[in-house]
Each structure stands twice: as structure tokens, then as C-alpha cells.
Amino acid sequence: MRSHILGKIELDRTRLAKDLGYLASVPTVEEEYDEFSNGFWKNIPLWNATGEGEDRLYRDVPGSAIATEHAARVPYLREIVQTVFVGDRLKMARTRNLKNAVVIPHRDFVELDQDVDRYFRTFMVLEDSPQAFHSNEDTVIHMRPGEIWFLDAATVHAAINFSEHSRQSLCIDFAFDGGFDEKEIFADPTVYDPGATPEIVTRKPFTQEHRDRILSLSKVIERQNFRDLLFLLSKVHFTYDVHPGDAYDWLVEIAKKADDEKMVVKAEQIREFAMEARALHDRFSLTSW
Numbered sequence: 163m164r165s166h167i168l169g170k171i172e173l174d175r176t177r178l179a180k181d182l183g184y185l186a187s188v189p190t191v192e193e194e195y196d197e198f199s200n201g202f203w204k205n206i207p208l209w210n211a212t213g214e215g216e217d218r219l220y221r222d223v224p225g226s227a228i229a230t231e232h233a234a235r236v237p238y239l240r241e242i243v244q245t246v247f248v249g250d251r252l253k254m255a256r257t258r259n260l261k262n263a264v265v266i267p268h269r270d271f272v273e274l275d276q277d278v279d280r281y282f283r284t285f286m287v288l289e290d291s292p293q294a295f296h297s298n299e300d301t302v303i304h305m306r307p308g309e310i311w312f313l314d315a316a317t318v319h320a321a322i323n324f325s326e327h328s329r330q331s332l333c334i335d336f337a338f339d340g341g342f343d344e345k346e347i348f349a350d351p352t353v354y355d356p357g358a359t360p361e362i363v364t365r366k367p368f369t370q371e372h373r374d375r376i377l378s379l380s381k382v383i384e385r386q387n388f389r390d391l392l393f394l395l396s397k398v399h400f401t402y403d404v405h406p407g408d409a410y411d412w413l414v415e416i417a418k419k420a421d422d423e424k425m426v427v428k429a430e431q432i433r434e435f436a437m438e439a440r441a442l443h444d445r446f447s448l449t450s451w
């Protein structure tokens with residue numbers, strides 16, 4: 163796992179509560195890449211390419227990102243963004259809440275033209291939700307509030323919140339023209355303090371018996387529950403020690419065993435879409451046949 167802790171800030175609970183109240187009051191809308199998630203997934207852009215509060219799509223932008231109307235309504239988070247981080251390289255800042263939901267394993271930035279090493283995504287949990295986890299390749303982590311993480315979104319990752327308890331977070335994206343040192347994202351050099359030990363989740367061993375049980379879902383799969391099975395399979399690696407991407411291989415195998423060619427094709431397409439290649443604005447349907 164290349165994802166790691168960059169530093170930590172002490173969050174002011176009183177000031178944060180006011181901002182969280184505003185974020186909760188913003189209506190929930192359909193998200194970009196909603197096909198990646200089920201349940202409650204709400205992104206609110208604070209800074210983005212256009213300065214428009216409804217623009218939720220990450221894209222390359224010349225210069226620095228523009229504050230949206232939401233940024234003005236969350237003074238504490240605005241202060242964190244502006245005092246902790248360097249504005250020049252800021253490309254997007256958004257809050258992301260996930261409740262009783264899973265974000266399926268995927269890689270980001272595959273729809274962008276440039277070398278993925280130019281992109282640097284940070285992630286900070288604002289509220290502790292003990293049942294919320296992130297995965298990156300072979301590791302599952304529980305992020306603690308205030309920890310500033312480099313999230314290696316260019317490699318396979320997923321997220322889950324098994325509970326109804328909000329997992330509100332602040333996700334900030336930077337991009338550089340060429341090589342850079344990760345400490346360059348910090349305006350306040352005292353915050354940069356890498357090397358802290360993360361809270362890594364100990365998972366159960368994954369056996370052949372588990373695999374056989376999963377593949378026996380071929381007796382259950384239908385076009386009408388194809389999407390549900392994808393989300394179910396995407397959850398397995400948070401509990402058992404398998405790679406997040408295995409979910410797609412199982413789905414393809416289950417569809418083959420069920421002997422439905424359209425499901426096989428769709429399973430292969432979603433694996434390709436999430437993990438390998440997609441064009442900007444490409445969407446994918448798990449429910450149309």
C-alpha cells in the first residue's frame with residue numbers, strides 16, 4: 163500500500179459541528195460515478211474547476227481551483243484548506259460522506275490524459291465512524307479523525323461504511339507539472355509529520371471454502387440482482403484477506419457458471435471500467451440489459 167499518513171491536525175469539535183450542520187443541510191443529488199456506490203454517498207465541492215457548487219466532476223484545471231458557494235458556508239473547513247495546504251496546486255476540495263454504503267474497488271485518474279503520478283489526493287476523516295474503512299490494494303485501514311492521508315487513488319482502492327453513523331471527510335486533490343515532494347502540499351510545514359502508525363484492520367484468512375461458497379452464488383445470480391451481487395462481492399475483502407479486485411474475477415466466474423453471456427460481458431465490462439480504462443464523462447449501467 164502506497165497510501166500513508168502525512169500528518170495530523172487537532173480538530174476543533176465545536177467549530178467543526180457548525181460546518182457539518184451546513185453540509186447535512188445541502189440536498190443530496192445524483193453523484194458523478196454513482197455506479198461506483200450504493201447507499202448514501204454525498205460529495206459537496208468546496209473548490210473545483212468552475213467554482214460552481216453543483217460541479218462534482220474531478221478534471222484537470224489550469225491554475226488553482228476556484229471556491230464554490232459552499233466554501234463560504236463552512237468557515238472552519240475553509241480555514242483548514244487555506245492555512246494547512248498550499249493553494250497553488252489545489253485542484254479540488256470536497257467533502258465526502260458515506261453511510262451504510264460501499265464504494266466498489268476502482269482506480270481513479272484513468273480517465274485523465276496525464277501521468278497519474280502528477281496527481282496527489284489527500285483524505286481526512288472529520289467524524290469518527292468505527293465501522294468505516296478504506297482499502298488500498300492488500301491493506302484495509304480505519305482512518306482516525308484529523309489524520310491527513312495520502313490516498314493512492316491511482317491504485318486499486320475501495321471504501322465502506324457498515325453503519326449509519328456519518329463518515330464525513332475532506333478530500334483534497336493536488337496536481338503537479340512534474341516531479342514533486344509530498345511535503346510541498348503543506349503551507350504549514352509543522353503539519354507534515356509522516357511515519358505515524360495507521361490503524362490497520364486485521365482480516366480473517368480467506369480459504370478455498372470461502373471461494374467455493376462465493377462462486378456458488380451462480381445459483382442465485384439474476385440480471386435483476388447482478389448489481390446487488392457486485393456490491394456484496396465488493397464487501398468481502400474488508401473482512402477477509404483477499405485483494406479488492408478479486409470481486410470482479412468472482413463476478414465474471416459466477417456469471418459464466420450461471421451461463422448467461424450478457425452477464426459475463428457486463429461483468430467483464432465493469433471490471434474494465436472500474437479498474438482499467440474509462441473516458442471522462444463515461445457512465446456505466448449495471449441495470450440495463
Ligand SMILES: [Fe+2]
Pocket residue numbers: 268269270315319
Ligand atoms: Fe476513488
